[in-house]
Amino acid sequence: MRLLFVCVGNSCRSQMAEGIARHLGHEAASAGTHPASQVSTHALTILESKGIDTSMLKPKSVDLFKAEDFDMVISMGCGVSCPVMRIDQDWGLDDPVGQSLSVFEQTAAEIERRLKLLE
Numbered sequence: 001m002r003l004l005f006v007c008v009g010n011s012c013r014s015q016m017a018e019g020i021a022r023h024l025g026h027e028a029a030s031a032g033t034h035p036a037s038q039v040s041t042h043a044l045t046i047l048e049s050k051g052i053d054t055s056m057l058k059p060k061s062v063d064l065f066k067a068e069d070f071d072m073v074i075s076m077g078c079g080v081s082c083p084v085m086r087i088d089q090d091w092g093l094d095d096p097v098g099q100s101l102s103v104f105e106q107t108a109a110e111i112e113r114r115l116k117l118l119e
Contacts, residue, residue, distance in 0.1 A: 001118065002027040004070040006087070010059040011036035012043045012097050012104070013076040017111045019047040019054060024115055029070075035059035040097060042104040050108075072118070 003021050005014040010032025021028035036059045044054045067073045067085045075090040091114060096103045 001072065002070045003118075004028070004065055004067070004073045005030040005076060006032065006062055006073060006085070007076040007095070008033050009036040009095075009097065010061075011038065012040045012095060013093050013107060013111070015039045015043050015057050015059075016047060016104070016108045017074070017076065017115070019052045019057060020050070020108065020112050021115055023050065023052045024112075024119075026115070029060070029065060031060045031062040031065055033062055035061050040104075042096070042099075042101050045101065046104050046108045 003026050005017040005021070005028065007014040010030055014030035014032065018028045018030035039054070039057050039059060044057070047054050047057075062085060065085070072088045073086055075087045077090060077092040077094065093107060093110060096107045
């Protein structure tokens with residue numbers, strides 16, 4: 001399945017979703033409406049602890065993508081509005097930015113659970 005994960009900063013949830021989805025065998029990308037300058041250190045730590053390669057992860061703008069290139073576009077939450085892009089699902093996950101590593105672990109576990117429901 002070709003998946004695009006969108007949020008505001010593209011630094012935490014959507015980056016973890018991209019990495020986990022690829023690890024599960026999906027084609028995946030992530031983007032933000034206002035991309036951050038870098039991926040969250042905690043997000044990278046969580047992905048690397050799962051054996052997921054993070055070398056290609058970087059914040060990207062939604063303007064670089066077209067929804068029609070994906071089977072599903074998933075908003076991570078926080079009221080993301082992409083007027084030129086359809087959103088198929090809104091997962092409504094709380095943004096872990098600035099929180100503890102354990103919060104990032106819980107967010108990653110929920111992302112993985114939801115991805116397995118898509119299969």
